[in-house]
Amino acid sequence: MKQLRNVLTALLNVLAGVSLIAxxxxxxxxxxxxxxxxxxxxxxxELVAYLFAWASLLGASIITGERGHMNIPIVAERFSPGIQKLLAIFSELTAFAFSLIILVYGGVKITSLAMGQMTSALGTAVGVFYVVMPLCGILNMIYTVLNISDISKNGVLTASEEKED
Incomplete structure (x- = not known):
């Protein structure tokens, strides 16, 4: 599992970096x-605008993998470690559901609808640029499963904190 996380993160870092350079x-x-x-x-x-969208969604997947998404720890810290673990798992399940419904399902729908539209300057189907939504949805789902596995084994540490150990 750790090797899969490392490979995905390295690949996403390269894609985000290449996107930024481009x-x-x-x-x-x-x-x-x-x-x-x-x-x-x-x-x-036009291409810069689409690359920016791709870089943003790829970056969101990187953050999901690091469990660096926004949270309010002041509430969770008031509970016992067992409840904190359950809250962290619930948070990951919520992220999984969002990724499945909005990014994968919605992304596939919008991508297929936009395949008939062409960009004005590039002359490419708009749907080609929307493919990033279901792709990042799948990546987020993989990361949330890995995160749930890590939380179950190690507690509520973030992925970056686990690397420090």
């Missing part, structure tokens, strides 16, 4: 074409 390069290209060549590049602006 966004910077494309934005520099936009500035160059607009102000130096006096001929703006519409396709690069």
């Amino acid at each position: 966004m910077v390069a494309l934005t520099c290209w936009q500035v160059f074409t607009r102000y130096v060549l006096q001929n703006p590049s519409p396709w690069s602006e």
